[in-house]
Amino acid sequence: MTQKEKSELTKERLLNEAEALFAQKGYDAVSVREITTVARCNLAAVNYHFGGKRKLYLEVFRARWVPRAERVQKHFREGLAAQGSASPTAVTQALAEAFLVGPLSDEERHRHYQLMTRELGQPTEAFELVAEQVMRPFFKGLAKTLRTAMPEGLGKERLMLNILSIFAMVLYFNFARVAVTRITGCEYDLAFKERLVEHIVEFSLNGLGGSGKEKPE
Amino acid sequence: MTQKEKSELTKERLLNEAEALFAQKGYDAVSVREITTVARCNLAAVNYHFGGKRKLYLEVFRARWVPRAERVQKHFREGLAAQGSASPTAVTQALAEAFLVGPLSDEERHRHYQLMTRELGQPTEAFELVAEQVMRPFFKGLAKTLRTAMPEGLGKERLMLNILSIFAMVLYFNFARVAVTRITGCEYDLAFKERLVEHIVEFSLNGLGGSGKEKPE
DNA sequence: AATCATATCAAACGATCGTTTTAATGTCAA
DNA sequence: TTGACATTAAAACGATCGTTTGATATGATT
Numbered sequence: 109m110t111q112k113e114k115s116e117l118t119k120e121r122l123l124n125e126a127e128a129l130f131a132q133k134g135y136d137a138v139s140v141r142e143i144t145t146v147a148r149c150n151l152a153a154v155n156y157h158f159g160g161k162r163k164l165y166l167e168v169f170r171a172r173w174v175p176r177a178e179r180v181q182k183h184f185r186e187g188l189a190a191q192g193s194a195s196p197t198a199v200t201q202a203l204a205e206a207f208l209v210g211p212l213s214d215e216e217r218h219r220h221y222q223l224m225t226r227e228l229g230q231p232t233e234a235f236e237l238v239a240e241q242v243m244r245p246f247f248k249g250l251a252k253t254l255r256t257a258m259p260e261g262l263g264k265e266r267l268m269l270n271i272l273s274i275f276a277m278v279l280y281f282n283f284a285r286v287a288v289t290r291i292t293g294c295e296y297d298l299a300f301k302e303r304l305v306e307h308i309v310e311f312s313l314n315g316l317g318g319s320g321k322e323k324p325e
Numbered sequence: 326m327t328q329k330e331k332s333e334l335t336k337e338r339l340l341n342e343a344e345a346l347f348a349q350k351g352y353d354a355v356s357v358r359e360i361t362t363v364a365r366c367n368l369a370a371v372n373y374h375f376g377g378k379r380k381l382y383l384e385v386f387r388a389r390w391v392p393r394a395e396r397v398q399k400h401f402r403e404g405l406a407a408q409g410s411a412s413p414t415a416v417t418q419a420l421a422e423a424f425l426v427g428p429l430s431d432e433e434r435h436r437h438y439q440l441m442t443r444e445l446g447q448p449t450e451a452f453e454l455v456a457e458q459v460m461r462p463f464f465k466g467l468a469k470t471l472r473t474a475m476p477e478g479l480g481k482e483r484l485m486l487n488i489l490s491i492f493a494m495v496l497y498f499n500f501a502r503v504a505v506t507r508i509t510g511c512e513y514d515l516a517f518k519e520r521l522v523e524h525i526v527e528f529s530l531n532g533l534g535g536s537g538k539e540k541p542e
Numbered sequence: 543a544a545t546c547a548t549a550t551c552a553a554a555c556g557a558t559c560g561t562t563t564t565a566a567t568g569t570c571a572a
Numbered sequence: 573t574t575g576a577c578a579t580t581a582a583a584a585c586g587a588t589c590g591t592t593t594g595a596t597a598t599g600a601t602t
Binding site for chain 2: 558559560561562563
Binding site: 139140141151152154155160161162 | 588589590591592593
């Protein structure tokens with residue numbers, strides 16, 4: 109193995125472990141020593157390869173988060189195309205499927221949304237990256253897709269709020285797993301996650317009305 | 326002013342400033358020196374009055390967060406009673422009103438949900454407090470209220486998921502204000518917050534279907 | 543084989559962290 | 573007024589933080 113390849117492996121390990129730790133504990137709660145220890149390399153490696161802790165954090169988003177988000181988006185577009193329709197039902201179904209199941213492993217998805225939620229609550233430079241390279245093009249395309257299938261009277265803002273509300277549930281049920289488990293008593297096994305997808309799709313499409321018609325007062 | 330009263334004022338200032346900083350930056354990103362500086366007291370005051378940084382954090386939840394949550398719950402119950410009905414519509418309306426407007430000032434509410442969301446994503450001892458003293462009784466009562474108004478076939482789990490989904494939106498739109506502003510282009514002024522309440526209520530009740538009927542394919 | 547560039551390493555840097563210690567100050571009862 | 577007590581204040585503690593340094597080892601180049 110060449111020198112260059114070994115160096116690349118070290119960078120890979122650092123990115124992987126850094127992402128896992130940042131997602132799990134947040135930027136401030138993770139030390140460079142902790143990262144380099146689990147990545148089995150020297151303390152100075154972070155500064156040597158990335159130029160510092162902050163830049164490693166940003167590189168996690170550049171080299172890991174953004175590409176993964178693009179994979180999810182691609183999966184969504186293909187799923188929507190496969191349905192042959194851009195109705196709200198089809199879009200919602202495809203959205204929920206892509207973001208809750210999609211091309212990611214469960215562990216990957218958990219990390220993904222943890223990082224995202226942290227940035228949402230406390231935006232840093234990384235959020236600029238995500239907003240510009242991932243969110244903006246996605247929302248632009250999605251709004252265009254949906255506009256043709258929804259009533260013309262529906263303003264752009266309402267459209268955005270609808271999409272954001274679906275996101276809210278997706279992020280929440282991934283971010284707050286521990287709490288959700290505690291409240292519902294359900295572990296995040298395959299069966300529960302399937303029910304979760306079903307619920308979010310149904311709720312997004314029909315709200316409370318979908319899972320039970322309102323009794324007359 | 327007596328000695329005791331002055332001491333209480335110091336504790337009050339510490340609790341207030343600590344809560345604001347913890348909500349804004351998260352536990353790890355806030356130092357005891359920062360808290361004591363903005364609270365205009367000595368560095369040692371945190372240890373003297375609360376026994377340490379961790380215990381101050383817990384006291385923020387005990388003395389500030391839990392009582393505030395109980396105020397919100399009281400407001401919800403009264404709002405529901407005023408409607409004279411426990412239909413899903415009435416409950417949703419009362420929920421959204423209590424949690425998005427309710428008895429709290431905007432700043433208070435923002436802090437409240439920031440702290441909550443941080444605990445959801447990374448539960449500490451404080452989450453135990455919240456789960457036991459606030460969430461458990463609330464969900465218990467809410468489930469009981471809703472069960473009579475919803476179809477009998479609707480399982481307890483689905484009921485929980487519906488409530489959690491409303492929570493998800495409430496938390497999200499409070500926690501991710503910066504991002505929401507960035508995406509929608511809307512500032513969190515009074516008008517936008519009113520539209521937000523309207524949206525969440527409508528979305529919770531009718532999903533996407535409520536804000537625009539699906540076009541035939 | 544000799545030279546150079548690169549990656550890794552142990553060690554130490556100054557800064558800041560939460561906490562403790564010790565002294566000074568103010569308050570209230572006796 | 574004096575002694576006891578509670579609170580504040582300044583200073584220092586050891587630990588850990590992110591980063592830098594200089595030495596060493598390793599692979600590539602001439």
